[in-house]
Amino acid sequence: MSLYYEAASVLANAENVGGSLKSRLYRQKDLKSSPAQLFALISETSKWSPVLKDERKLTPVLALLLTHDVLLSKSGVAANANHVLKLAIHRHKARLGAEFTKARLRRGYATLDAFREAANDGALEEGHAEQKRSRHPRWVRVNTLVTTVEEQLATSFAGYEKADKMSQVMAASGSTKLYFPDPNIPNLLALPPKIDLSKTPAYTGGRIILQDKASCFPAHLMNVTREDGDVIDGCAAPGNKTTHLAAIVSNAKSKGARQHVIAFERDKIRAGTLKKMVKLASADRIVTVKSGADFLAAAPEAQEFANVGAILLDPSCSGSGIVGRDDAVRMHLPEQSATTTTPTTNSKNSKKRKRPDEAKAKPEETTTLNLAMDDTTAEETPVLEDKLAERLIALSTFQFRILTHAMSFPNARKITYSTCSIHFEENEGVVTRALLSSVAKEGGWSILKRADQVDGLKTWKRRGVWEDGKLEETISLDEDRKAEICEACIRCDKGTDEGTMGFFVAAFVRAAVPNPNVVATNGHVAAGDEEWNGFSDDDVDTHRAVQDLETSPHPTSEHPNKKKKKGKKK
Numbered sequence: 347m348s349l350y351y352e353a354a355s356v357l358a359n360a361e362n363v364g365g366s367l368k369s370r371l372y373r374q375k376d377l378k379s380s381p382a383q384l385f386a387l388i389s390e391t392s393k394w395s396p397v398l399k400d401e402r403k404l405t406p407v408l409a410l411l412l413t414h415d416v417l418l419s420k421s422g423v424a425a426n427a428n429h430v431l432k433l434a435i436h437r438h439k440a441r442l443g444a445e446f447t448k449a450r451l452r453r454g455y456a457t458l459d460a461f462r463e464a465a466n467d468g469a470l471e472e473g474h475a476e477q478k479r480s481r482h483p484r485w486v487r488v489n490t491l492v493t494t495v496e497e498q499l500a501t502s503f504a505g506y507e508k509a510d511k512m513s514q515v516m517a518a519s520g521s522t523k524l525y526f527p528d529p530n531i532p533n534l535l536a537l538p539p540k541i542d543l544s545k546t547p548a549y550t551g552g553r554i555i556l557q558d559k560a561s562c563f564p565a566h567l568m569n570v571t572r573e574d575g576d577v578i579d580g581c582a583a584p585g586n587k588t589t590h591l592a593a594i595v596s597n598a599k600s601k602g603a604r605q606h607v608i609a610f611e612r613d614k615i616r617a618g619t620l621k622k623m624v625k626l627a628s629a630d631r632i633v634t635v636k637s638g639a640d641f642l643a644a645a646p647e648a649q650e651f652a653n654v655g656a657i658l659l660d661p662s663c664s665g666s667g668i669v670g671r672d673d674a675v676r677m678h679l680p681e682q683s684a685t686t687t688t689p690t691t692n693s694k695n696s697k698k699r700k701r702p703d704e705a706k707a708k709p710e711e712t713t714t715l716n717l718a719m720d721d722t723t724a725e726e727t728p729v730l731e732d733k734l735a736e737r738l739i740a741l742s743t744f745q746f747r748i749l750t751h752a753m754s755f756p757n758a759r760k761i762t763y764s765t766c767s768i769h770f771e772e773n774e775g776v777v778t779r780a781l782l783s784s785v786a787k788e789g790g791w792s793i794l795k796r797a798d799q800v801d802g803l804k805t806w807k808r809r810g811v812w813e814d815g816k817l818e819e820t821i822s823l824d825e826d827r828k829a830e831i832c833e834a835c836i837r838c839d840k841g842t843d844e845g846t847m848g849f850f851v852a853a854f855v856r857a858a859v860p861n862p863n864v865v866a867t868n869g870h871v872a873a874g875d876e877e878w879n880g881f882s883d884d885d886v887d888t889h890r891a892v893q894d895l896e897t898s899p900h901p902t903s904e905h906p907n908k909k910k911k912k913g914k915k916k
């Protein structure tokens with residue numbers, strides 16, 4: 347019977363453990379219930395919580411979880427017949443059933459099935475009509491390592507109709523069988539926002555990958571050819587861009603080249619997710635995962651990177667472009683003041699011993715609880731407004747370092763740099779500072795102009811936006827140069843008709859490097875490119891620096907606003 351107590355404790359998250367709901371459940375080693383069962387209970391209950399929160403006889407979270415199971419779970423409450431919670435909820439079963447029917451009729455649903463469909467579509471949420479207008483489609487990338495779009499349309503999406511416009515897909519309910527082929531990214535389909543593909547054989551078998559459109563831009567913009575040799579993904583987990591790169595590389599490979607993707611991931615736990623995703627996508631024959639490996643510590647001139655001609659960088663960022671995912675859990679809790687009787691009490695005077703998981707639970711201060719459902723996006727957590735300026739300095743310092751480090755790989759000819767941030771500092775700011783850096787100038791790097799970008803992205807209309815006053819005063823660019831940089835940068839905005847999250851990507855190129863395939867055979871780098879040695883193992887742990895600016899200042903002096911930080915208390 348720990349199921350409900352454990353679910354309540356996970357939801358209360360008294361210890362403020364970070365990460366998505368799924369990662370918290372799977373990381374917690376002392377759970378008695380299965381993480382999958384807990385996840386199912388919490389996510390299903392959340393769908394019904396706008397209705398069920400009106401139950402006022404139990405502690406808020408327990409009331410929701412138990413009411414859900416007593417009314418809506420096929421097998422009822424998962425407990426022995428004489429368990430205190432089961433008895434408590436069953437005492438109210440008849441009344442709950444009657445209230446539930448009234449709630450259904452009040453909302454205008456004639457049958458339970460119609461009510462269920464509305465819950466699954468999010469229609470029970472307040473402001474649903476408003477949200478519907480700016481909904482985020484379910485983007486599906488067909489994994490061409492194992493299948494084709496044609497095959498998926500004939501099998502996994504058999505019976506789906508092709509929409510004429512994106513707007514039709516965005517407004518459709520979760521049960522509408524509709525798709526829209528994306529005009530910018532090959533092998534990408536937009537499906538209705540609330541569609542649940544997570545249990546389909548195509549998803550669990552790795553034939554389709556749920557990846558936001560914007561997140562497909564970097565690998566596509568890279569436009570990998572067989573001449574590019576191996577490709578590094580410098581910040582890879584959970585691996586959406588890695589497997590996308592692998593699919594593109596495999597396409598080039600079929601024309602005769604032997605190319606690999608080398609995926610760096612500094613966080614070992616996230617590297618575990620990355621490995622699973624790579625295997626699931628059947629990309630393990632192409633991708634080598636470097637688990638726990640810091641890309642900043644990779645020696646550019648090492649033999650293992652001699653054939654690296656392209657580097658994709660999608661480093662940690664503020665995550666300010668991430669949209670509230672449609673599959674996020676939004677739990678509506680009963681009002682705290684409404685808690686009247688509880689089978690186990692949190693009252694100070696109670697003589698009854700508290701269960702440890704209950705004792706940990708802090709009182710719900712809000713009536714809604716928002717939880718990220720899974721880890722398939724990024725590792726970013728929202729930044730508080732008052733900490734934003736500091737975080738942006740820390741993040742952009744790290745981003746600049748990682749980008750210029752990539753520029754120091756002697757045989758690299760292409761780099762993409764992306765973030766899911768909307769901030770100039772992390773985007774056009776980093777790009778400009780990197781372009782003006784000595785490593786870029788000496789290495790002959792320039793930004794990939796719009797006219798030279800791959801089909802599909804050349805025509806993408808959202809471009810970079812310049813913000814004066816955000817770079818240090820010593821950087822002075824004329825208006826033409828600013829406009830040129832912005833035109834080369836690609837942006838995606840959230841809440842638009844295009845159905846993307848907020849995103850930024852730019853690419854860098856250079857021509858004057860030897861053919862990587864030739865270099866790979868002799869293992870030597872071209873003369874003249876050796877001066878830049880990248881960063882050593884002794885450099886600061888940037889991840890810590892990103893998370894804690896106060897205690898771990900950055901060693902590089904190249905950040906524009908760093909001077910302003912001088913003298914700051916550490």
Ligand SMILES: C[S@@+](CC[C@H](N)C(=O)[O-])C[C@H]1O[C@@H](n2cnc3c(N)ncnc32)[C@H](O)[C@@H]1O
Nearest residue numbers: 581583584585586587611612640641660662724
């Ligand atoms: C924004 S996420 C990457 C998302 C990924 N590209 C995708 O599309 O699935 C950034 C990742 O980079 C990792 N990371 C940050 N700094 C790194 C470094 N110096 N070396 C290797 N990995 C790093 C973080 O742990 C995190 O998993």
